[in-house]
Amino acid sequence: MKTINYLLCLFSLNTFMMLGLTNRILATSNIEIEGDTPFTDKIIQSGAIKVSVSYTPNDVNVSGSSDDKNLTYSIYYNDQKQIEAKDYTRYTGEVVLQDLDKNGINEVVIRTFSGGAHCCTNHIIYTWDNTQFIKTETGYLDGNGGGFEDINGDGTLEFLTYDNSFLYKFSSYAGSFPPSLIYNFEKGKLNNITRNHPKILRETLQRMYEAIKERQKDDYEINGVLAGYVAQKILLGEYEEGWKFMLAHYDKNSDWGLETYDEQGNVTNKYPDFPTALKAFLIQQNYLKENGEVQSNSLMKFREGNYWIGSVGMGLTIKNEQYQYYDEEGESSWQPVSQLTYVKDGVVFDGEQYWCLSSLAQPRGDGIAVCQASGWVLQ
Ligand SMILES: [Ca+2]
Ligand SMILES: [Ca+2]
Known part of the structure; x- marks a missing residue:
């Protein structure tokens, strides 16, 4: 009974936190940059953070150059100016x-957007x-360069994009289908955590x-998408199956990507x-090791x-790449560990709760140790 009460309590706490999160999203403000509409000192603010932005559209008659810094911004913390910078953006x-x-x-x-067909978006982040x-x-x-999204429902945003090096490599732009790239954002750094999200990888x-x-039906550039397919299978730990599939389906007549060039x-x-x-390309891009073996899946331990x-x-309990729940009454059936989200060493997320390894270091002091994304914390 005590367990159930505690879980109910956790559940309502979660609901409360979710409401808090919703409020924060609603309060999130943005400044859109649109075409030839200039503006000066537009301000958005939230808590201690304030940004003032000015934008001058570049003259379309003068060939645009990224040297023409037409986007200026100042960033404040508690009304003290900390950053003053200029960047270039085109139209949007x-x-x-x-x-x-x-x-x-x-x-x-x-x-910001650099302009050009199929090109190119940058995201600059200040934390x-x-x-x-x-x-x-x-x-x-x-293209749109990817975007921030909470893909596992834990409230932190992941950056979803794909490996741009596969574009044009073995097919035209339209014929390419690059493998996934997923980053998290932690302490001012973007970390590649692609392999920790097998569910998303499998959807792609x-x-x-x-x-x-x-492509088979239309008899249209198939090698570009097969290249992405093999890389995606490597990310899922299924390289050999992907490679066999590629061998059975690739276009032997296409010579796109067979030559390499110097500068x-x-x-x-x-x-x-x-x-x-x-x-050779998969080795160059670090999907495979120099000897052609699969890069060890070092992220997902x-x-x-x-x-x-x-x-x-x-x-x-996690054992042999599987997990199960247990309580005084018994155990649930074993499920593949790929259904969990790896958060960090010794911390996993099952879609509802964070779970910390019982042997993971616990802080000492008053309060009850509760598992969060960062590990055990006292509450
Ligand atoms: Ca933050
Ligand atoms: Ca997340």
């Missing part, structure tokens, strides 16, 4: 206040670290598979066929052991 862009890492302080996210703003960038990415894999079937555009190498060229939420008579 946005400045948003958003709490990416759920620490209660909004980040400043500035989206307050108690003494100063730290700047991070996603770098210029294709399914879309790739459907694209392959369509002057001279041919430096010509691979005999698509599989050889693809393998679900440590074996018993995991707890807090002082509740219920636990979760």
Whole structure:
């Protein structure tokens, strides 16, 4: 009974926190940059963070250059100016206040666009670290460049994009289907956590598979999507299956991507066929090791052991890549560990709760230890 009461209490606490989160999203403000509409000193503010933005559209008759910094902004913390910077954006862009890492302080996210077909969006992020703003960038990415989204429902935002190096590599732009790239944002850094989200990876894999079937039907550039498919299978730990599938379906007549060039555009190498060229590319892009073996899945180490939420008579056990729940009454059936989200070493998230390894260091002091994304905390 005590367990049930505690869980109910946790549940209502979660509901309350979710409401709080909703309020924060509603309070999130943004400044849109649109075409040829100039503005000066537009201000958005949330808590201690304030941004003032000015935008001058560039003259379309003068060929645009990223040297023409037409977007200026100042960032304040508690009304003290900390950052004054200029950037270039063409036709479109946005400045948003958003709490990416759920620490209660909004980040400043500035989206700029370089112009050009299929090109390129950058996200510049400023985060307050108690003494100063730290700047991070996603770098210029294709199209809309990806975006921040909470893909596992834990309140922190992940950045979803795809590996741009696969564009044009073995097919035209339209014929390419690059593998997924997922980052989290922590302490001012974007970390590649792609392999920790197998559910999302599998959804994209399914879309790739459907694209392959369509290409077969239309007899249209198939190698570009097969390259992405093999890389996506590597991310899921299923390289050999993906490679066999590629061998059975690739277009032997296409020579797209078989030649490599130096900076002057001279041919430096010509691979005999698509599989050889693809393998070399997967090694170059770190999907495979130099010897052609799969890169070890170093990110996703679900440590074996018993995991707890807090002082509740219920636990979760991870063993042999599987997990199950247990309480005084018994155990649930074993499920593949890929259904859990890896948060950090010794912390997993099951879609509703964080679970911490029972042996993970607990802080000493008054209060009850409760598992959160950062590990055990006292409440
Ligand atoms: Ca934050
Ligand atoms: Ca999240």
